[in-house]
Amino acid sequence: MSDMNPSMEDFAALLEQSFEERDTAEGSVVKGTITAIEKDMAIVDVGLKVEGRIALKEFGAKAKDGSLNVGDTVEVYVERVENALGEAVLSREKARREESWVKLEAKFEAGERVEGVIFNQVKGGFTVDLDGAVAFLPRSQVDIRPVRDVTPLMHNPQPFEILKMDKRRGNIVVSRRTVLEESRAEQRSEIVQNLEEGQTVEGVVKNITDYGAFVDLGGIDGLLHVTDMAWRRVNHPSEILSIGQTVKVQIIRINQETHRISLGMKQLQADPWDGIGANYPVGKKIKGTVTNITDYGAFVEIEPGIEGLIHVSEMSWTKKNVHPGKILSTSQEVEVVVLEVDPQKRRISLGLKQTLENPWEAFAHTHPTGAVVEGEVKNKTEFGLFIGLDGDVDGMVHLSDLDWNMPGEQAIENYNKGDMVQAVVLDVDVDKERISLGIKQLGRDKIGEAAASGDLRKNAVVTAEVTAVTDGGLEVRLVDHDIDTFIRRSDLSRDRDEQRPERFAVGQKVDARVTQFDKKTRRIQISIKALEIAEEKEAVAQFGSTDAGASLGDILGAALKNRDGN
16 A cells, blocks of 8 residues: 555545445435425435435425425435435435334333324225324224224324334234223223112113113113013013113122123012012912913913913813914913912912813713713724713723723724724723723623622533534533633533534534633633533432442433433
């Protein structure tokens, strides 16, 4: 460097100085002085080798009202120290933005609100001017409730809260909603402090839902639930309230943490359940109106605020599995009987069927035991027949009461659904709602009568008439008892050669001996062979044996002669 002339050294020093100035100035905010104002531009000296130009409009209101003068000090942003025209490229707008970023970051860190102006609508929200910095306001953050028209909010300075800042990307996200919520919470807290449970206040119905109404108490809403509107049943709040209506309510509960307030209207009226037991004693017959029908019964209003339930089991004596809606309809006036009153649980049980005569009691009065009735076979089951009777009641014929001589399982096959049959009333149990019938009782119990008289005891001699001849024996009817039975082939004669059924004819009468009589199974068995053997034994005993000199033929002849009276 020592060999260089002074002009070269000066040039190198100036060049070095120029580079240092460029490095330190570009991309930063510096102070400058306005040296001249030419038409719509301001000439600004920022202490560099060259001056720069800035459009007057970037200075905002100062440029318009003429308060911007030569010699004023202003902060500007240096984009480039020198351009192709040999001028510095300066920006007042970017300087304001940089200045705003610094201030905004400080407020963001401190959690302070900032003031801004909504100036444009973009996709998904709006843009907000925060004193030079542009922020994004999402649509969901505009207000507590959705706002259809944001026009009245635009171009008006208002507070915002910064949710997010990203300087590298130049993004700022703000919210107006959080500011409103904080303000509202402070307001609600102040109002709640002045309210007490049990206090009576006036409010305006603000909104109505299926489950209640929201009432404005002067800056804070309370919920008036549908069950607290009236002592009577209210199907929908709109039945008694309308939006904008002024109502007097009582504060039931206040939740100091959530600021939720529960309101009631019915609490301002006398409770109709007080002294309810004296007004509606059990057994009293009263009138009411059906207000609601469910699967398990119907609710009946017997006075304003007092409802009782007719359970489905208390609706009809005979219709057991029918929906209450097929017996009653809403708004229908009905007469009912009080069955039970529970003031603590606020329940009244009502009966509809009790206003009508019990059909089983009525049947018992008109059809005493032994009465003959007629009805249609409604159903066949494994244990008997169900017969439809007068008064819309059913009676049952058990299998054992179908036929005297035939097993029930076999006898029931002779009946079909829809058949008209006669039966005898055996028993009526009013409490259990059962009517027992018998079909076999319409005829004589011939076997039972014979058993009672002793005529069909074992070893008794009977006369039978042949009704049919088969290969296995004879079908016969006992002449004196009108009872059918069967003589097996082996019982037709003592002599094997005479055990031929074909030697007997239909209508022929024969004598036989009872060999078996079971009262339980009602089984009767008779035998000609047994009678012949018995008669032989009796003759031998009476007339002596063959050893006494008489032949067997003589003995039997004498025995038969003695029996016939000859």
